Amino acid sequence: MRIGILGTGNIARILAMTIKKVKVLELYAVSSRNNFRAKAFARYFNIPKAYGSYEEMVRDENVELVYIATPHSHHFEHIKLCISHKKAVLCEKAFTSSFEEAEEIKRLAAKNKIYVAEAMWTRYMPSRHIIKDIISSEVIGKISMVTVNLSYDVDEVERIQRPELAGGALLDLGVYGLNFITMYCGKDIDKISVTATKTETGVDGKECIVVVFKNGIMAVSVHGIYGRSDRCGVFYGEKGYIVVENINNPSSINVFDDSDKLIKHIDVPKQISGYEYELLETVECIKNGLLESKSMPLDESVYIMKLISNIKSKF
Known part of the structure; x- marks a missing residue:
């Protein structure tokens, strides 16, 4: 399964190293808002495709799965971008920045029949x-x-x-x-x-x-x-x-x-890094036609975001 990484920060680097050692995945593409960073990342990890915008990468028909490794303030926007281009998504925690955003992602994923899961790695270990x-x-x-x-x-x-x-x-x-x-x-x-x-x-x-x-x-x-x-x-x-x-x-x-x-x-x-478990489950779920993770279904992600919203209201 060909995977594209959206973002080039620290999490993306650990993820790239892990993917290289997971045989069921091919590290096919990386994208950044900066073309220079994307190309440097691609050279370092020997990735075939480097894109200077997220939109370019999700338009690539060869990308089958996108790992979102941007700050959680942007997860809502980037998950929606992937869903709109029919790309399966594994998104770094926290899933979104609000309960309302998480609920909307769950609705959009179901409507479009797209696999979306939160990469809360402890759930998969x-x-x-x-x-x-x-x-x-x-x-x-x-x-x-x-x-x-x-x-x-x-x-x-x-x-x-x-x-x-x-x-x-x-x-x-x-x-x-x-x-x-x-x-x-x-x-x-x-x-x-x-x-x-x-x-x-x-x-x-x-x-x-x-x-x-x-x-x-x-x-x-x-x-x-x-x-x-x-x-x-x-x-x-x-x-x-x-x-x-x-x-x-x-x-x-x-x-x-x-x-x-x-x-x-x-x-x-x-373990390789700990990320391999969420990657392996994601591949298995998608290949079996599932639209949600078994270890971190969207109801759980929405519930955690609801808890967080409740807690933030008490600050």
């Missing part, structure tokens, strides 16, 4: 099923609380600080925490409370989100742009706790009993 299996085994008993955190020193990144680029900690980092919580705790939410602070430009710099589920589980997600955190996710149960190292690309899972004794350690399978 083997670690998702490993963690679910540990929880289901009840080795730590009934879970009462979950904590997650994800912070990096990115406050000087221009994209993060600019409101017009949908900047802020929530859309860039908090989306991982919310996906983690809903993957393992479900969506039957009773209430949400938020404490946040904003930067001088008006975007959210850090926040603490508390989600209480109707079954009594409380989940706390903390994220910010001012420094690196340990990035762990922890499930607290009656008989112990589970620690997931690095919630946005899990590396290992440790299970402890209620006396802090390590009773199980699991390393996740070795």
Whole structure:
């Protein structure tokens, strides 16, 4: 399947390296708003086609799948562009910059019968099923609380600080925490409370989100742009706790009993970059005639954007 990358930033570079090692995909094209950048990217990764505009690439009849690697402020526009040219889409997170945009994309994808999925990579990784299996085994008993955190020193990144680029900690980092919580705790939410602070430009710099589920589980997600955190996710149960190292690309899972004794350690399978899982599933789904991802269906993307809109209203 011939894939074209829309955008030439850091994510696009990691993706290009990964695609080169995934046999079911051919890295066929790359596009940028700048022709020089597109050609330089193409030379570096030995890509046959380089386009100085996104419109040119999606008009290429040989492109079968487009990976959107632009800032999330532009995802809505770029997904619509792909749909209008009948191109299947795998779009980097966050899916859009608002709930309304996500709903519109879902409607357009269904109307045009075009495959569209969000590339929330943790949804596709083997670690998702490993963690679910540990929880289901009840080795730590009934879970009462979950904590997650994800912070990096990115406050000087221009994209993060600019409101017009949908900047802020929530859309860039908090989306991982919310996906983690809903993957393992479900969506039957009773209430949400938020404490946040904003930067001088008006975007959210850090926040603490508390989600209480109707079954009594409380989940706390903390994220910010001012420094690196340990990035762990922890499930607290009656008989112990589970620690997931690095919630946005899990590396290992440790299970402890209620006396802090390590009773199980699991390393996740070795990977190329972590992007290969979403790529492989996308190819499989398209070849089987599906219009949505099995791991990240559009209803889930819309739901996460609805949660984000709700949380932003509480800032």
